[in-house]
Amino acid sequence: MHTGLSVHPGASVPLVLAGGGGHAKVVLDAARASGWRIAGFLDDAPEAALASLGVERLGSITDWSRCETACRFIPAIGDNAARRACIEPILRHGGDRLALVVHPTAVISRLHVLLEPGVFISAGAIVNPCARIGAGAIINSGAIVEHDVEIGAWSHVGPGAALGGAVVVGEAALLGLGSRVLPGRRIGAGAVVGAGAVVARDVAPGARVRGVPAAASP
Numbered sequence: 001m002h003t004g005l006s007v008h009p010g011a012s013v014p015l016v017l018a019g020g021g022g023h024a025k026v027v028l029d030a031a032r033a034s035g036w037r038i039a040g041f042l043d044d045a046p047e048a049a050l051a052s053l054g055v056e057r058l059g060s061i062t063d064w065s066r067c068e069t070a071c072r073f074i075p076a077i078g079d080n081a082a083r084r085a086c087i088e089p090i091l092r093h094g095g096d097r098l099a100l101v102v103h104p105t106a107v108i109s110r111l112h113v114l115l116e117p118g119v120f121i122s123a124g125a126i127v128n129p130c131a132r133i134g135a136g137a138i139i140n141s142g143a144i145v146e147h148d149v150e151i152g153a154w155s156h157v158g159p160g161a162a163l164g165g166a167v168v169v170g171e172a173a174l175l176g177l178g179s180r181v182l183p184g185r186r187i188g189a190g191a192v193v194g195a196g197a198v199v200a201r202d203v204a205p206g207a208r209v210r211g212v213p214a215a216a217s218p
């Protein structure tokens with residue numbers, strides 16, 4: 001079950017990327033591939049990377065309210081805290097201003113998957129039945145989200161990371177590149193799981209872990 005927001009809107013809905021750095025390049029690529037019309041991007045830095053790709057900068061992040069009402073916004077900042085800070089003001093005006101962007105090569109189960117507003121799912125990711133993905137979360141390229149996983153708002157599942165069945169991830173957690181979380185484990189809010197880690201025990205909120213098996217990172 002999707003939220004009812006349109007994943008493949010056709011060329012009529014203008015999409016604004018909120019952020020114009022490295023991660024925004026990946027979002028841009030997926031948005032174009034899935035049929036969005038790109039209106040431009042918002043970033044406080046005029047020299048942001050998307051400008052060099054020929055995408056129009058429409059202003060600073062706080063200029064979102066000056067964009068035409070037909071526009072939808074997709075969070076396009078990789079850092080969880082920065083993404084949350086930029087997007088929560090838009091979300092407070094209603095989730096319908098936020099888009100969902102799902103790369104056409106991602107595989108999203110049609111069996112009770114919930115994607116909240118502002119979710120970005122990158123190329124080759126897999127989201128299996130009954131997964132729930134909170135607002136503004138990123139499921140990056142090639143990540144695997146198994147059945148019944150819950151991912152909190154503003155979290156980032158890094159490229160190639162894999163979450164076993166019924167894993168629970170709190171808000172604004174980062175699961176690094178290629179990390180693995182064994183079924184049923186819980187990752188606390190704001191936790192950071194290092195690239196390549198294998199999480200065999202629950203991770204406390206705000207903790208940083210790395211290695212195999214994952215242990216506290218100094």
Ligand SMILES: CC(C)(COP(=O)(O)OP(=O)(O)OC[C@H]1O[C@@H](n2cnc3c(N)ncnc32)[C@H](O)[C@@H]1OP(=O)(O)O)[C@@H](O)C(=O)NCCC(=O)NCCS
Pocket residue numbers: 078140158159175176177192193194195196197208209210211217218
């Ligand atoms: C684990 C992590 C959070 C540690 O960050 P940090 O504290 O800034 O780490 P540093 O780069 O200062 O490295 C500290 C030590 O940890 C080691 N280290 C860093 N990351 C590691 C990892 N993922 N696994 C094992 N060791 C790691 C470094 O080699 C270094 O070892 P040394 O002290 O023997 O030289 C970070 O390296 C990481 O893996 N982040 C995930 C990033 C990611 O995948 N983002 C998604 C991108 S799209």
